[in-house]
Amino acid sequence: xxxxxxxxxxxxxxxxxxxxxxxxxxxxxxxxxxxxxxxxxxxxxxxxxxxxxxxxxxxxxxxxxxxxxxxxxxxxxxxxxxxxxxxxxxxxxxxxxxxxxxxxxxxxxxxxxxxxxxxxxxxxxxxxxxxxxxxxxxxxxxxxxxxxxxxxxxxxxxxxxxxxxxxxxxxxxxxxxxxxxxxxxxxxxxxxxxxxxxxxxxxxxxxxxxxxxxxxxxxxxxxxxxxxxxxxxxxxxxxxxxxxxxxxxxxxxxxxxxxxxxxxxxxxxxxxxxxxxxxxxxxxxxxxxxxxxxxxxx
Amino acid sequence: xxxxxxxxxxxxxxxxxxxxxxxxxxxxxxxxxxxxxxxxxxxxxxxxxxxxxxxxxxxxxxxxxxxxxxxxxxxxxxxxxxxxxxxxxxxxxxxxxxxxxxxxxxxxxxxxxxxxxxxxxxxxxxxxxxxxxxxxxxxxxxxxxxxxxxxxxxxxxxxxxxxxxxxxxxxxxxxxxxxxxxxxxxxxxxxxxxxxxxxxxxxxxxxxxxxxxxxxxxxxxxxxxxxxxxxxxxxxxxxxxxxxxxxxxxxxxxxxxxxxxxxxxxxxxxxxxxxxxxxxxxxxxxxxxxxxxxxxxx
DNA sequence: CTGCATCTATAACCTGGTGGAATGGATGTC
DNA sequence: GACATCCATTCCACCAGGTTATAGATGCAG
Numbered sequence: 001x002x003x004x005x006x007x008x009x010x011x012x013x014x015x016x017x018x019x020x021x022x023x024x025x026x027x028x029x030x031x032x033x034x035x036x037x038x039x040x041x042x043x044x045x046x047x048x049x050x051x052x053x054x055x056x057x058x059x060x061x062x063x064x065x066x067x068x069x070x071x072x073x074x075x076x077x078x079x080x081x082x083x084x085x086x087x088x089x090x091x092x093x094x095x096x097x098x099x100x101x102x103x104x105x106x107x108x109x110x111x112x113x114x115x116x117x118x119x120x121x122x123x124x125x126x127x128x129x130x131x132x133x134x135x136x137x138x139x140x141x142x143x144x145x146x147x148x149x150x151x152x153x154x155x156x157x158x159x160x161x162x163x164x165x166x167x168x169x170x171x172x173x174x175x176x177x178x179x180x181x182x183x184x185x186x187x188x189x190x191x192x193x194x195x196x197x198x199x200x201x202x203x204x205x206x207x208x209x210x211x212x213x214x215x216x217x218x219x220x221x222x223x224x225x226x227x228x229x230x231x232x233x234x235x236x237x238x239x240x241x242x243x244x245x246x247x248x249x250x251x252x253x254x255x256x257x258x259x260x261x262x263x264x265x266x267x268x269x270x271x272x273x274x275x276x277x278x279x280x281x282x283x284x285x286x287x288x289x290x291x292x293x294x295x296x297x298x
Numbered sequence: 299x300x301x302x303x304x305x306x307x308x309x310x311x312x313x314x315x316x317x318x319x320x321x322x323x324x325x326x327x328x329x330x331x332x333x334x335x336x337x338x339x340x341x342x343x344x345x346x347x348x349x350x351x352x353x354x355x356x357x358x359x360x361x362x363x364x365x366x367x368x369x370x371x372x373x374x375x376x377x378x379x380x381x382x383x384x385x386x387x388x389x390x391x392x393x394x395x396x397x398x399x400x401x402x403x404x405x406x407x408x409x410x411x412x413x414x415x416x417x418x419x420x421x422x423x424x425x426x427x428x429x430x431x432x433x434x435x436x437x438x439x440x441x442x443x444x445x446x447x448x449x450x451x452x453x454x455x456x457x458x459x460x461x462x463x464x465x466x467x468x469x470x471x472x473x474x475x476x477x478x479x480x481x482x483x484x485x486x487x488x489x490x491x492x493x494x495x496x497x498x499x500x501x502x503x504x505x506x507x508x509x510x511x512x513x514x515x516x517x518x519x520x521x522x523x524x525x526x527x528x529x530x531x532x533x534x535x536x537x538x539x540x541x542x543x544x545x546x547x548x549x550x551x552x553x554x555x556x557x558x559x560x561x562x563x564x565x566x567x568x569x570x571x572x573x574x575x576x577x578x579x580x581x582x583x584x585x586x587x588x589x590x591x592x593x594x595x596x
Numbered sequence: 597c598t599g600c601a602t603c604t605a606t607a608a609c610c611t612g613g614t615g616g617a618a619t620g621g622a623t624g625t626c
Numbered sequence: 627g628a629c630a631t632c633c634a635t636t637c638c639a640c641c642a643g644g645t646t647a648t649a650g651a652t653g654c655a656g
Contacts, residue, residue, distance in 0.1 A: 001379055002302055002303040002304040002307070003302070003303055003375060004300055004301070004302045004303075005300040005301055005302075005303075006300040009300070019631095019632075019633095020632080020633060021631080021632065021633080029615070029616090030615070030616055030617075031632095031633080031634095032615080032616075032617085032618095032633090032634080032635080032636095033614070033615050033616070035633065035634065035635090036613095036614070036615080037614090039634095040613090040614090045379070045382060045383065045386075046383070046386075047382055047383060047386040048386070052632095052633065052634090053623095053632085053633090054622065054623050054624070054631080054632055054633080055623095055624095055631095055632075056631095056632070056633085057632095057633085060389065061385050061386075061388070061389045062382050062383070062385040062386040062389055063382075064385075065378075065381050065382045065385040066378055066381075066382040069374070069377060069378030069381055069382070070378055072374045072377075072378070073371060073374040073375045073378055075374075076367070076370045076371040076373075076374045077301060077371045079367060079370075080363075080364055080367030080368055080370070080371055081299055081343070083363050083364075083367055084343060084345055084360050084361075084363045084364040084367070085343065085344070085345060085360070086363075087359050087360040087362075087363040088343075088344075088345040088346070088359075088360040090359070091358065091359045091360055317602095317603075317604095318603080318604065318605095319602075319603065319604080327643095327644075327645090328644070328645055328646080329603095329604080329605095330604090330605080330606080330607095330644085330645075330646085330647095331643070331644055331645075333604065333605065333606090334642090334643070334644085335643085337605095338642090338643090350603090350604065350605090351603085351604090351652095352602075352603050352604080352651060352652050352653075353602095353603070353652095353653095354602095354603065354604085355603095355604085
């Protein structure tokens with residue numbers, strides 16, 4: 001008997017949500033499609049997995065059993081997938097580097113160039129991750145190394161080397177009264193609405209709201225965005241302002257958005273991270289060396 | 299990224315056979331279908347898994363990686379499947395009992411009847427297994443208990459209680475010269491062609507050929523069959539003769555086939571088997587008790 | 597050199613499974 | 627009694643996947 005792991009994911013979604021309708025939107029299919037998927041799984045197994053009722057879908061005994069084992073199947077597959085893809089990158093001499101938008105700056109380009117010199121024949125593949133992915137894919141094995149702002153969620157399970165730090169500036173709508181100033185004190189921004197990262201990014205969100213440098217003053221959130229484009233739009237459209245690394249002034253310049261230095265707020269730090277499994281991977285270590293050489297020239 | 303476990307099985311077949319053509323017949327699809335399956339897997343992963351050549355299919359580095367992990371995925375799924383189905387039988391109060399054709403006799407019916415009395419509300423489901431399945435599905439968790447001839451392959455990993463033994467008779471075509479006799483000495487059968495079980499059944503096949511009770515005399519195999527029906531046909535059509543338990547004379551009577559007692563060959567033994575995991579399963583243990591009570595009345 | 601065997605890849609065709617939109621039916625809720 | 631909220635069903639369009647037949651590459655034997 002075979003299954004598509006997709007059916008297992010759907011099954012787990014329904015099991016967790018207790019409802020076809022809610023699970024359907026979670027896995028991005030229509031509700032009738034999910035109805036059929038579940039029915040298909042049940043007939044393939046020859047086992048009734050849910051009790052249907054007006055209230056929703058409740059797991060049966062055997063259903064609970066499956067719900068307990070299915071995650072192991074998915075984990076085994078995800079692991080196989082990651083390993084295989086990593087081996088493929090190795091074989092085709094591709095180093096995949098993840099980064100969060102905020103870590104982008106001139107150094108990135110220089111690092112890539114330095115690595116290209118040190119490892120001729122190798123290609124670097126830069127992958128920008130959404131802010132909801134705090135390790136930029138490193139935790140899931142999607143990338144071999146990552147350039148990130150420190151600290152980030154899940155940092156403990158990874159290797160991290162800090163590279164350099166950078167002042168935090170503020171991004172404002174061009175029409176904002178404070179945009180007229182050359183320099184802005186952070187306390188003058190306390191009452192401004194901020195464009196923030198999603199709730200689930202935790203410490204990262206707080207870092208860019210400088211939540212712990214407001215002397216207890218509450219944060220006003222004017223908009224929540226997940227990507228640089230949304231973020232810039234939100235600012236340009238006046239939903240709020242936001243702290244940003246100084247280099248954003250160069251890398252995320254856009255009409256309607258201006259950047260100004262801020263005093264009274266600590267700088268931010270960029271680091272390079274890799275998985276412990278690659279501690280002895282010469283290619284990854286070469287990349288790390290390139291990062292360190294540029295950040296702390298001998 | 300999702301997969302159908304079917305693709306993984308196909309992939310492993312190709313990896314092991316090193317050839318699409320051979321793997322295709324092993325998994326019972328056409329060779330073009332396998333070509334497409336492998337290609338599909340490769341494009342889904344975005345990874346080249348095989349080097350193609352006139353000689354066949356050779357795993358790439360990433361392919362080897364996948365070949366090492368895929369079995370874990372399949373094992374996890376098979377485990378989930380078994381557990382879920384077992385839970386379902388428990389919930390619907392069904393005890394599934396596997397048996398090999400040779401173990402069928404009056405006792406089976408009595409055992410089932412006794413179990414029905416001891417566990418009202420429970421239903422017994424008898425499942426006949428092919429001879430190529432020496433534990434009648436017990437090893438794979440398809441059944442909760444099994445009635446088998448001893449010894450059988452894989453017996454060490456299971457619990458077994460011997461029940462009773464029975465003389466071995468011989469099944470002959472009605473027209474066979476020896477059919478005229480009332481009793482036949484086994485040595486008179488040494489040169490006869492036998493209808494045998496498939497090669498892969500190992501000790502089981504040898505047991506019914508009485509291979510080690512021929513004083514070194516070689517076995518002649520006239521036909522190979524996997525199921526009782528084929529077996530009876532082969533005998534009736536004169537492809538050969540075969541040893542069988544005495545009870546087969548009653549349970550597998552058929553025009554054109556006669557059964558006669560045989561001297562000079564040891565008896566055969568029936569046992570009940572269950573999985574160690576069910577050592578404390580009261581229902582399975584009740585069934586075992588029923589078997590023992592009938593086989594060794596107090 | 598030629599025919600044959602043995603690989604995989606491709607083409608053409610057919611079927612059935614799968615998803616989406618709309619709708620039905622049952623059942624609580626205000 | 628209108629409404630909201632579930633899941634089930636219907637209808638339709640589409641593509642994935644299978645099969646057979648065949649092509650193309652290459653080694654081998656006579």
